[in-house]
Amino acid sequence: GENVEQHPSTLSVQEGDSAVIKCTYSDSASNYFPWYKQELGKGPQLIIDIRSNVGEKKDQRIAVTLNKTAKHFSLHITETQPEDSAVYFCAASRSNTGFQKLVFGTGTRLLVSP
């Protein structure tokens, strides 16, 4: 089955710096890759996703890149702000399961210091 590895487990940056979180997946049939942000005491919230037919997607300060050949995808946050501090999870799924069976990475705790 699918296995998703995520690095780093913790990331500390200064406000205004960029942050990059990387994930690798094992199943070459995976074709949907969402990123979730989880704040303390809350459930994960989708922040951006990418499908395998594109290599990059941007939404304001957030971008995701996908390298299908290498089977890895990354989350890029620019101009980080203290409110970006949270745990971020990557996930992968394949469309032929008939539903969205997500396999999650183990999470990255991002701390943005003022």
Added chain:
Amino acid sequence: GAGVSQSPSNKVTEKGKDVELRCDPISGHTALYWYRQSLGQGLEFLIYFQGNSAPDKSGLPSDRFSAERTGGSVSTLTIQRTQQEDSAVYLCASTPLGGWGDTQYFGPGTRLTVL
């Protein structure tokens, strides 16, 4: 509108007791998922509902775990004879149709502690 709600928010129980965790999905969402999040780990898929049926329950860790959904809405996850390794946050998510590209909307979770 209202999001996904879960109750209780916290549950402390003794080893060997049964517990029931409840999930109220977003109104009109046909698909519902249960996940388990252990300390320092990612989310682990447990079961998926489409309407009231569960086409995939492959993630349930043992036969002590069961889930049902009634009226295409509320779902209950039941853990019988709880063990300490069952301690985790149990998250529920719902999606409008259950299709591959749907966004999963998560509830805040139930933190289960088994003493």
